[in-house]
Amino acid sequence: MRARYKPWADEYLKEQTSYVELNPTENKGKWHSTFKQEQPIHLEIGTGKGQFIAGMAKQNPGVNFIGIEVAKSIIVTAVQKVVDLEPNNVKLINDDAKDLTKMFAKNELDRIYLNFSDPWPKNRHEKRRLTHRTFLEQYQEILKPAGEIILKTDNKGLFEYSLVSFSKFGLILDEVCLDLHELNDPTNVMTEYEEKFSAKGQSIYRCCARFPK
Secondary structure (H helix, E strand, O other): OOOOOOOOHHHHHHHOOOOEOOOHHHHOOOHHHHOOOOOOEEEEEOOOOOHHHHHHHHHOOOOEEEEEOOOHHHHHHHHHHHHHHOOOOEEEEOOOOOOHHHOOOOOOEEEEEEEOOOOOOOHHHHHHOOOOHHHHHHHHHHEEEEEEEEEEEOOHHHHHHHHHHHHHHOOEEEEEEOOHHHOOOOOOOOOHHHHHHHHOOOOOEEEEEEOOO
């Protein structure tokens, strides 16, 4: 379902300078300086309404989080969540993630989260999948050596595709979980989609892939 248009979104995002980075390319190689403390930086691609990044920031004060979301009418909800929480370790970007190397320098990030990404099931859309080789090449560039990608999805097809894509690219699979909530992992922060799908009894898949040093 497409998010309802919010005519006030532009102005609101411009006002939240503590949390919204309006010109992210200007921070390339300097993201540490945008936070109050220099500590590991984790990126969530497809932040949605912000439940995950807000929860992770609260749970992990020793990590700086950046969330990127292309839909303006959706990211404003994430910004509102962050504003209410008032963390000092979150930055949000309203932009497309198709060219991350314009925003982040080589070895600038420690981890990337891909939460319930669009599976793009048609073969002709394969290159749009966030675990396609062209995206993995970007992740390898902006992540530190041995940097991690953590994928969560309810889509079995995307999960299987991603495992193959990771393996072909030479990543090391540290975790492959076919039913995340059977683990009862107390550190798992659920996204809005995850709560919805889990309530329906759907399996949630998770894997952790790591680039070799």
